[in-house]
Amino acid sequence: MGRRPDIAEVKRQLSGTRLLTLTGVGGVGKTRLAARAAAELRRSFRDGVWLVELADLTGPELVPHAVATALGLHDDTGRDRLEVLAEQLRARSLLLVLDNCEHLLDACAALAARLLRAAPGLRVLATSRQPLGVAGEQVWPVPPLVVPEPEAARRQDTALTLFAERAAAVAPDFTLTAENLPTVARLCKQLDGLPLAIELAAVRVRALTVGEIEERLHDRYGLLTGGSRAALPRHQTLRAAVDWSFELCAPREQLLWARLSVFAGSFDLAAAGAVCSGDGLLVEEVFDLVAGLMDKSILSREDHPAGARYRLLETLRQFGLEKLGEPARIVVQHKHCAHYLRLIERAEREWFGPRQLETFRWLESEHANVRAALEFCLSAPERAECGLRLAGALWCYWTGCGYLAEGGYWLGRALEQNLADRPARRKALWVNGYVANLQGRLAVARDCLTEVKALAEGDGDEVVLAYAVHRLGCLSLLGDDLDNAVELFGSAIDRYNRLGLVNGHVLMSYVELAVALSFRGEFDRAARLCHTAYGLSSAAGERWASAYATFCLGLVDFCRGDLAAARAGAQASLRVKRDFHDLLGIVLAVELLAWTAAAEGRPERAAVLLGAAEAQWGAVGYPLFGSRHFLQPHAGCVAETRAALGEAAYIAAHERGRDLTTEAAIDLALDLRPPARSRPVRAGAPDALTKRERQVAELVAEGLSNKEIAERLVIAVRTAEGHVERILQKLGFSSRARIAAWVAQRRNRDSGSAER
Known part of the structure; x- marks a missing residue:
C-alpha cells in the first residue's frame, strides 16, 4: 500500500544488476515490496517470476529443494541439486525471488552465485535482514512508510492510509477525520512507519481510542529505552509493538501464540488442537483462541482445498518461540512430531484406498511441517528412531508424488543415525532401496536391499523379506536380467499372498512382473496380471497403482500392434x-x-x-x-x-x-493443446562465436563428446567443456542438440546461398 516510489526504485535497480537484496528489520515490508515489484516485472521475463519462501526451511541443504519445488522443476537422479538447478535454468529468462534468507545466508549465497553464473537470463531478488555477501550483489535497505508531521498530516499519506485501512477492517465505523489525523500521525511516527507495527496497533481500535493506543505505546517505549526516544532503533520499535500486542492478549492467547510458533508454514485447526492443548489449554479452547488471535492480526487465514489453514507471520513466529522458551519448546515440538508421525502413518495406510488423492493433497499442504518434524527428530540421538519411522512411512510421498530426491536425503540421514537393527530401520532400508533404485543409485539400492534381506532371513521376518525380494526384483528388471526379475517378482507375490497383504506395493509387484513378461513377449500373461492389479485397485478405490497397471496394458497393446488401445x-x-x-x-x-x-x-x-x-x-x-x-x-x-x-x-x-x-x-x-508451432532454431550472428567456438560447434554437431573434441583439437578436456558451455550461453541454448541444429541450419543456409 502506497509503495509506488519504492516499487519503481526496485525495478530500476533490477534493470542494472542481476542480484538485488532488499534488507531491513522484520516487519518493514520487504516481502510485500518484493512480491509487488516482481509481479509488475512479469512481462520482462520470458519464463516468468517465481517466489521461493524460505522462512519455513530448517536446514541449508533444503534450499535447492525448495527452489526446485517452487519452480516446478524436478530431478530425482541423486545428483547434486545445485548443479541440476544450474543445468535446468541455463537457457531460461526468469526472475527468482528468494524470500527470508537471513537464517540461511551461506546456502542462499552459494545458490545465487552458482545459478547466476550458469544462467545469463536469470535475475535474483532476495529479501533478508542482512546482505548475502555475493560478488556483484546490490543492496537496497527498504525504508519504512512515509510518516507526515502531525500538523501537516493528510489523508493520502501512506502510513496513515495503512492504519485507516486496517482499523476499518476490525471497526467498520472508523475513518480518518480532521480531529484524529494528528493523533494517528503521531502514533505512526512513534511506530517509525513500520507496516507490521502499524497493523498490530490498528487492530486495537476495536477496544481503544487512537489516543489510548498512543499513550500505552509511549509507556512501552519508556520501559524499553529508559525514556531516550532518540536512542530507539527500528528493531526495538517493532519489538515494542509486538511485545505490547502480546501483553494485550489474554493469558491463554499468549500461551497459544507461543505454542503455535513450533509450526512451520501453515497448519489446520486439528493440528493446533493436538499440538497446543494440554497443561493449561483444553482442546476446545484452542479453536476459540485461534479466532481471537485472528481478530488481533496475529494469525492469518488461508483457504486450501482441504479446508482453512492458519499461519503466523515469521516475525511473530520468532517472537513466539522466544516467549515459549527452550524447555517448553522441546515439549511442544515433541507433541508436534508425535502428531505428524501419527497422521503420516495413518496416511500411509490410507494411501491404498479411496482417500488417496486427498492424502496426497494433505501431504502437500503439510510439507513444511513434515520437514520441521524430520529435522527435529534427526537433530538429537534420542529422537532419531522417530525420524526413521517418519522417513519410512512417507514412502508413498517420496516415490508417488515427485519427491524422490528429498526422500533419499531424509532416509539417508535417518539411516546414518540409526545403526541398530530395529523394525523401523528395516523398513527404512527397503524404502531407501526402493527410492534409490528409481533414482538410478543402483549401488545404494543393492546395499540397502541386500542388508535388509539378510536381516529378515536371519530371524524369519516374512513381511520385510517379501518387500526386500520385491525390490530386488526391480533391480533385476532395470538391470535387464529378465529371468531373475520374473523369478523374484513371482516369489514376492507368493509371499504377499501367504501373508494376506493387499496394498500399493503388492499391486506394483503385479505391474512390474507384467512389464518383465511383456519384454519377454509373454503378452497374454502380462495382460492378465495388469487386469488383476487393476481389479484389486478398483475394489479398494485406489488410483495411483492402477494408473501404472493401465500404462502397462498400453505397453502390451503397443507391442501387439493395437495402437489405438x-x-x-x-x-x-x-x-x-x-x-x-x-x-x-x-x-x-x-x-x-x-x-x-x-x-x-x-x-x-x-x-x-x-x-x-x-x-x-x-x-x-x-x-x-x-x-x-x-x-x-x-x-x-x-x-x-x-x-x-x-x-x-x-x-x-x-x-x-x-x-x-x-x-x-x-x-x-492428452490432446488438450495444439502442437507447438514449428520455429527455426535461433541462428545467431555469424560472429557470435569465436573461430575456435565455431570449430567446437561443428564437432558437437558431429556427435563428438567433450573428451573426443579435446582429442581432435589437442586441448584439455576442461578447455573443451568451457568452449561448449560458452557456446550454449552465447546462443541461449539448453542442449548440445540445439547446437547441432544451429550448425545444420547454417550449413543449409550457406549451401543455398552458394547454389544461388
Whole structure:
C-alpha cells in the first residue's frame, strides 16, 4: 500500500544488476515490496517470476529443494541439486525471488552465485535482514512508510492510509477525520512507519481510542529505552509493538501464540488442537483462541482445498518461540512430531484406498511441517528412531508424488543415525532401496536391499523379506536380467499372498512382473496380471497403482500392434499421474505416446513428445532406466521419426518438446493443446562465436563428446567443456542438440546461398 516510489526504485535497480537484496528489520515490508515489484516485472521475463519462501526451511541443504519445488522443476537422479538447478535454468529468462534468507545466508549465497553464473537470463531478488555477501550483489535497505508531521498530516499519506485501512477492517465505523489525523500521525511516527507495527496497533481500535493506543505505546517505549526516544532503533520499535500486542492478549492467547510458533508454514485447526492443548489449554479452547488471535492480526487465514489453514507471520513466529522458551519448546515440538508421525502413518495406510488423492493433497499442504518434524527428530540421538519411522512411512510421498530426491536425503540421514537393527530401520532400508533404485543409485539400492534381506532371513521376518525380494526384483528388471526379475517378482507375490497383504506395493509387484513378461513377449500373461492389479485397485478405490497397471496394458497393446488401445491406455494413466505429480508415471506415459505417434505415422508429434520425454527423463533419473528393453522401442521410434522428418526438422521438433514445461507437455500428450508451432532454431550472428567456438560447434554437431573434441583439437578436456558451455550461453541454448541444429541450419543456409 502506497509503495509506488519504492516499487519503481526496485525495478530500476533490477534493470542494472542481476542480484538485488532488499534488507531491513522484520516487519518493514520487504516481502510485500518484493512480491509487488516482481509481479509488475512479469512481462520482462520470458519464463516468468517465481517466489521461493524460505522462512519455513530448517536446514541449508533444503534450499535447492525448495527452489526446485517452487519452480516446478524436478530431478530425482541423486545428483547434486545445485548443479541440476544450474543445468535446468541455463537457457531460461526468469526472475527468482528468494524470500527470508537471513537464517540461511551461506546456502542462499552459494545458490545465487552458482545459478547466476550458469544462467545469463536469470535475475535474483532476495529479501533478508542482512546482505548475502555475493560478488556483484546490490543492496537496497527498504525504508519504512512515509510518516507526515502531525500538523501537516493528510489523508493520502501512506502510513496513515495503512492504519485507516486496517482499523476499518476490525471497526467498520472508523475513518480518518480532521480531529484524529494528528493523533494517528503521531502514533505512526512513534511506530517509525513500520507496516507490521502499524497493523498490530490498528487492530486495537476495536477496544481503544487512537489516543489510548498512543499513550500505552509511549509507556512501552519508556520501559524499553529508559525514556531516550532518540536512542530507539527500528528493531526495538517493532519489538515494542509486538511485545505490547502480546501483553494485550489474554493469558491463554499468549500461551497459544507461543505454542503455535513450533509450526512451520501453515497448519489446520486439528493440528493446533493436538499440538497446543494440554497443561493449561483444553482442546476446545484452542479453536476459540485461534479466532481471537485472528481478530488481533496475529494469525492469518488461508483457504486450501482441504479446508482453512492458519499461519503466523515469521516475525511473530520468532517472537513466539522466544516467549515459549527452550524447555517448553522441546515439549511442544515433541507433541508436534508425535502428531505428524501419527497422521503420516495413518496416511500411509490410507494411501491404498479411496482417500488417496486427498492424502496426497494433505501431504502437500503439510510439507513444511513434515520437514520441521524430520529435522527435529534427526537433530538429537534420542529422537532419531522417530525420524526413521517418519522417513519410512512417507514412502508413498517420496516415490508417488515427485519427491524422490528429498526422500533419499531424509532416509539417508535417518539411516546414518540409526545403526541398530530395529523394525523401523528395516523398513527404512527397503524404502531407501526402493527410492534409490528409481533414482538410478543402483549401488545404494543393492546395499540397502541386500542388508535388509539378510536381516529378515536371519530371524524369519516374512513381511520385510517379501518387500526386500520385491525390490530386488526391480533391480533385476532395470538391470535387464529378465529371468531373475520374473523369478523374484513371482516369489514376492507368493509371499504377499501367504501373508494376506493387499496394498500399493503388492499391486506394483503385479505391474512390474507384467512389464518383465511383456519384454519377454509373454503378452497374454502380462495382460492378465495388469487386469488383476487393476481389479484389486478398483475394489479398494485406489488410483495411483492402477494408473501404472493401465500404462502397462498400453505397453502390451503397443507391442501387439493395437495402437489405438495403446494410446488410450497411456493417456488414461497420464491423467491420473498428473493429479499426483508423479513425474515417473508422467514421463513413462509421454514416452509411450511418442512411440505410438511414430507408429501411427505422425512423426512430428512423435518428435515433439520425444523431446518432452527427454527433458523429463533428465529430471527423473537416467533415461528409460538405462534398460535396453526400454531403450529398444525408444531407439526404433527415434530412427523412424528422423527418417520421416529429416535431420533438421527432427531436431527442431525435438527441441520444441524439450522447451515445454511439464504441464504443457502433458496438455500436448492428452490432446488438450495444439502442437507447438514449428520455429527455426535461433541462428545467431555469424560472429557470435569465436573461430575456435565455431570449430567446437561443428564437432558437437558431429556427435563428438567433450573428451573426443579435446582429442581432435589437442586441448584439455576442461578447455573443451568451457568452449561448449560458452557456446550454449552465447546462443541461449539448453542442449548440445540445439547446437547441432544451429550448425545444420547454417550449413543449409550457406549451401543455398552458394547454389544461388
